């Protein structure tokens with residue numbers, strides 16, 4: 009009897025746990041539906057749809073009894089300058105021996121509005137391989153090629169010999185521009201590496217007519233002084249190499265082999281004419297605080313973040329123009345809302361305070377988080393950690409947690425312990441060449457020295473799950489089909505919510521502040537700050 013009772017009791021407990029997971033999954037999905045339905049119009053930064061989504065998040069924060077941590081409420085307004093290219097008055101051309109060979113915008117190359125371009129420009133082109141100068145690693149792709157007044161041409165790749173976090177850091181547009189500017193260059197042409205393009209050229213090119221944005225606070229611009237940013241279609245890249253004695257295929261083979269690339273002057277000069285329509289918009293970060301319970305530690309903050317914005321309305325794919333961003337990143341905001349709900353419902357009172365921030369402008373270059381990190385609504389030196397969720401992709405059961413930044417700080421120990429308790433495996437980023445550690449909002453906090461992690465549903469290389477993830481990226485990433493009509497594993501989302509909740513509590517209850525590992529590259533940002 010006793011044994012039977014015990015089994016019966018265990019069955020009841022398991023049923024209650026399963027029920028709770030069901031409830032979490034159901035509520036999580038209802039938030040995704042609320043944020044990614046067509047009425048939200050893709051939540052473009054600065055749009056009415058984004059504002060409605062921000063108000064939804066603020067209302068949910070209120071329900072979870074968070075304290076407002078915006079400016080006069082849950083909302084922190086963020087001002088942006090916007091730029092849209094007028095292609096009818098713009099053009100790129102290669103000039104050789106006085107003859108002009110026009111590049112077709114949208115097919116051969118695109119002019120990026122991420123930087124504020126000069127109206128006209130004509131300059132020599134210099135191929136600089138990976139385009140990196142990192143003295144501490146004895147890398148100098150600029151040796152022997154004068155770059156003063158030149159437009160540099162690089163392949164959007166980093167040497168495989170560099171550790172993942174360094175590839176990610178130095179491969180970013182902002183870090184690259186620092187190096188090019190220091191060498192005297194005035195513009196940049198980036199050739200995508202076909203092997204690591206997340207989005208095929210034909211699809212990425214649809215986005216070129218969308219407005220790009222920068223923070224109205226010019227002191228936060230990472231590309232000041234850059235007169236041109238262009239991207240070259242890798243399939244047409246040989247137009248640049250003609251007459252140089254090299255081919256793009258030859259360069260790619262060196263990249264694939266992990267070999268150094270040569271640097272050399274290209275034969276043509278580049279001529280650019282760029283007409284820009286400029287405007288200003290305001291968008292919203294949304295922030296709320298679960299106040300900590302410890303009289304001292306409650307003045308320190310663990311920041312949970314997820315970006316709320318997506319791409320809005322854009323070029324039609326299969327007749328659909330609304331880029332709903334259900335996984336990118338309504339899913340992450342929904343997970344954060346569920347963590348806030350679960351903490352409130354459980355009455356948990358962690359020692360440190362937990363700040364929940366839904367940030368805007370991620371798709372424009374992690375701008376909302378950069379604004380929050382540089383104008384935080386709590387003292388920045390009291391922010392002890394950031395845990396970011398961006399497109400965690402619950403496409404199959406969560407058994408392995410992919411952790412970006414796993415080996416960079418002692419937060420790695422916290423996530424390992426959390427995963428162990430929840431019966432999950434942990435893996436570092438299996439594809440460091442995709443630069444994911446610096447490609448989302450956690451990097452805005454890292455730049456200010458704050459240890460951070462970001463997590464996703466993981467999978468083993470060459471497994472059926474890795475094929476599902478790859479197919480998702482190829483077909484739905486930044487496409488209108490990232491919508492509410494796609495197969496999702498809601499149990500994985502519920503499990504993910506459990507992970508973030510347990511991790512947040514664990515960090516909030518630590519005796520000491522998290523610190524960067526001695527060996528971490530990113531530790532330099534914290535130097536002198538702790």
Ligand SMILES: [Zn+2]
Nearest residue numbers: 318336371486
């Ligand atoms: Zn995105």
